Amino acid sequence: MKPTVHDIASHAGVSLATVDRVLNRRPGVSARTREKVDQAVQTLGFVRDVAAANLAKGRTYPLTFLIPSNDNSFMRGLRLALDEAKERAGVERIAIRLVDVPAFDAAALASALKKAAAEQPAGIAFVAVDAPDVAAAAAEIISAGIPLVTLVSDLSGSARDHYAGIDNAAAGRTAASLLGRFTGGRQGAVAVLAGSMLVRDHRERCEAFAFAVAQDFTGLGLLPVLEGRDDPVVVEKLVSALLSSRDDIVGLYSLGAGNRGLVKALERLPAERRPVVVAHELTETTRGALQSGLIDAVLNQDAGHEVRSAIRVLKAKADGLPVVAAQERIRIDIFLKDNLP
């Protein structure tokens, strides 16, 4: 039978309350008593029952999520995932608070972080904008002992407990390999379509992609990056203009959002001129394009996984529990038309 607080209390010759104080590192225990209790914990191999502890504390975990008020499919998916998490909130003893922050606005994010921290939640998750004032706010939160997790987009300098998102450099390399090999040795130009080079994930994907193409596929020439601001309308214009301005484009990597515009532009192209296309995020749009052959591969990060992972990590950190690293790694899903879920 697993030892309980009673066992260690009697083993150490003290009362339950004292055991509890030691276990929770609360003050008011003499060094010797503490010693005895620790000893008993060791020898009996005691591990405290978190469920029971939470029950006793009546504890719930107020978690704050800061999400950019961006209206693309991915962010919508993220909100959906949060809604689903809220539904299970009761059972999991969490209370999720969703805070909207202006997209790509470091100052706003930093102050939102500070405000969130002031409420002393059990944990905070946020989509990072990689800027000094955000990092400063994050560092403050960490040193205040509030678990902090970055979501989707990470922060430089490790001023957080955990990053729940994909490895964007790996994503860029993977896109390069797929695109390069799918073109099957054809020579030509490759276009890169990003949201904005000011965002860290886009930058990382782009750089890794460019590097890998240059290294492994010398027959392919990279065109200057197009910045579509994750906006379908802008994207459509840019891609249309590009495709009509030259006819040697054999590949296109869309590493941001706004793929609705991309697909529209591609649809107008005669089939024989269609480039190999690799895009990010599985949405209604990209799924359809995958099935119709307009897009060849989609790299995806699962928003649901990211949210659940963030919650698990935040709870674990709040409880001072270890995290199963392997379980929390967010993978880069590769979807072809054949393995769509």
Next chain:
Amino acid sequence: MKPTVHDIASHAGVSLATVDRVLNRRPGVSARTREKVDQAVQTLGFVRDVAAANLAKGRTYPLTFLIPSNDNSFMRGLRLALDEAKERAGVERIAIRLVDVPAFDAAALASALKKAAAEQPAGIAFVAVDAPDVAAAAAEIISAGIPLVTLVSDLSGSARDHYAGIDNAAAGRTAASLLGRFTGGRQGAVAVLAGSMLVRDHRERCEAFAFAVAQDFTGLGLLPVLEGRDDPVVVEKLVSALLSSRDDIVGLYSLGAGNRGLVKALERLPAERRPVVVAHELTETTRGALQSGLIDAVLNQDAGHEVRSAIRVLKAKADGLPVVAAQERIRIDIFLKDNLP
């Protein structure tokens, strides 16, 4: 505040014990009383606190896992995943019992299943051999009310609560697409290397692969399936023989295990004659081959995920709780050299 049993007791004008009986569908409650309680549950929106319930019951979940005593990397990984799960057993209130069964032996598996069921565990997970007597044993377990999950390889006829494994037909199709597109329009022969056509996952992968190749890549001709029995030595011989018997092989799909033999055979081939190779399961061997360029893509199922998913589902079923389907879908991971974890 979330309603508790007390709330619904007073609301229904009955005692806690009665509420409990109704909640757990135990006998000895008049229809009218039951009605009142159910009513109160509805109107108050009561959901029972599983953690507290388990605490009160002192409940742990004895789970039995039946794993084939096959010594390939994948099964070893599965055992490792189970060991890790055992370490978290205390916290998660589970007690995992691992039972070895002879590989590919339907009769042995069926009797092992019966024996496992006799011990009345909270749930059973097993790697299915797709045979009638196994299905019969499974059906018996299900009708005895013991949650049952197939792991890695499924059972026909849905005589189980859940399948924790990948969609093997999708895997076969995906392999075909990758291999076909990576060959870049070259004409030639494609070899398929399986473990045994008697195993369901291999059969499904193989059929789907063959179908997709025939449909989408008319330049590729499929050779008769080689059965390497998941044995590196056998595999090496078969592949070596094949590669020296003809020089028009542009692709190879290894859908089973024993890839150590495959890699050895490939290594001896001059670089310019190397086919495009797609294999299954990320192991030390396939990882190395991916990095060195001997293998082009690896389709993988994450044993850790499968085990954790099986545990979650088994616990949920045992508690009569719903499962988050999206969370339990086991994906087909696609690994290129670029996105290795």
Next chain:
DNA sequence: CTGTTAGCGCCTTCAA
């Protein structure tokens, strides 16, 4: 500094 006592939300005897 230490101990006693009363719960947290639920289940389970044991009586009525």
Next chain:
DNA sequence: TTGAAGGCGCTAACAG
């Protein structure tokens, strides 16, 4: 068919 009381493992006042 129903209810009262005690306890699961832990925490949190409140006393000493």
